Amino acid sequence: MLVTYHQTMEEKLTTWRVQVFQKPEYRSGKPGKYVQAAAQLNIADLNSCLAGRLYLLRGDLSQAQVEQISQELLADPVTESFEIEESRETRDRKQHTTIEVTPLPGVTDPAAENLMHAAELLGIPLDRATTGQIFILEDGLDQVILNTLAEKVFSNPVVQQTAVNRPITPPFVEYSEGDGLVETIPLTKANDDELISISQERRLSMNLEEMQAVQTWYRGEGREPTDLELEMLAQTWSEHCVHKTFRAKIDYTGPDGETETIDGILKTYLRAATDKVAKPWVKSALVDNAGIVAFTEDFDLAFKVETHNHPSALEPFGGANTGIGGCIRDVLGVSARPIANTDILCFGPQDIDGDSLPEGVLHPARVRSGVIAGIEDYGNKMGIPTVNGAIMYHPGYVANPLVYAGCLGILPVGSHVTEPQAGDLVVALGGRTGRDGLRGATFSSMEMDVSTGDIAGSSVQIGHPIMEKQVLEVIL
Secondary structure, three states, X not given: OOEEEEEEOOOOEEEEEEEEEEOHHHOOOOOOHHHHXXXXXXXXXXXXXXXXXXXXXXXXXXXXXXXXXXXXHHOOOOOEEEEOOOOOOOXXXXXXXXXXXXXXXXXXXXXXXXXXXXXXXXXXXXXXXXXXXXXXXXXXXXXXXXXXXXXXXXXXXXXXXXXXXXXXXXOOOOOOOOOOOOOEOOOOOOOHHHHHHHHHHOOOOOOHHHHHHHHHHHHHHOOOOEHHHHHHXXXXXXXXXXXXXXXXXXXXXXXXXXXXXXXXXXXXXXXXXXXXXXXXXXXXXXXXXXXXXXOOOOEEXXXXXXXXXXXXXXXXXXXXXXXXXXXXXXXXXXOOEEEEEEEEEEEOOOOOOHHHOOOOOOOHHHHHHHHXXXXXXHHHHHOOOEEEEEEEEOHHHOOOOEEEEEEEEEEEOOOOOOOOOOOOOOOOOOOOOOOOOOOHHHHOOOOOOOOHHHHHHHHOOOOOHHHHHHHHHHHO
């Protein structure tokens, strides 16, 4: 199943294709989730689908080396087999109808990163690798139906690319050094319309009052902001980071007509209730990455919850994946070991007619499937179980699900040092940054419409649970 089909002239490296399928005796023979997903979109022509994994490996490799990688790393010898193609040019694509899927160029591919590391341990260095899927469908499907299946059932164009009845182009991106470019944004002389235009074009998600505040400050400095400074202010002032809705002044009219001005839900109700109760077992609340409460004489418990709604609406798996990953990170941020995950999830009705969905909205059944799999996947790869949760269905969640994830951790009493000292070092730990997740915080402040997926697709971050597992062990 290994075939050389591409060679870069500059590097003299060869790209190999590896396809892995379940052996026939281990296939269920029942219509799978993809057939069901097609039916939800009123595509009744798809009756069967054989799904396999696709790997593209580039390097100075012999066929024997790729065979070794496939046998030892990619395929389960008991339940799976890998196939070989004679060549890209002579393969008779008419024998099968196929759809291939890989991440878009530059999108984080954690499985590929770990594949490269594992191959290196075998003494087989890879220059590039990517993971994907290949789907073999029944013949005779209309091209329009095939394109719809490719984009709405088998992939998510926000983070993935597809190829119908042809080998997919490897999404390999050549690394390049930064050129040191610093862009200066002409802000100090802009009028109100121009300020709003700058905010919209750069997806800063700042309103006119916020943009005017930034403008006033830089006028006082006698200079224009750099791109990095403006992005940093936008991230810091985003809904995700500063909770503008919870802090906003609200004019409220009650059921009997009485009115009042609420100076921030967070201060007036959430923090005020905690302060009023003033329980001695509350060690830390609403001031750190995660809350801390007393548990035993020797141990405290840490708990963190957060929503990842907008990202999960665009890319359910990735959005929920990084949602729970962020909670785990914040539990680590208060010096605790994460031990359990939880979630509360709200979706649109699962039997809704696909033709009635607004443009650009994923079917609620697909959202549910992706979100649940995303939370499950991240916890499993880090060895953290999801111990409880709840699901609710309501038409109000059709276009924007509620993905509320949480993590519980345990820490020795007094182990969380909160006061920085002179001479402390700052160490950054984590994976390589891809094109995904850019402006993710300001994206949380945007209103969603039919264009959101096109203009903000790169805002959905792809999680890297294996990397966070390594970080967890290093920190502890």
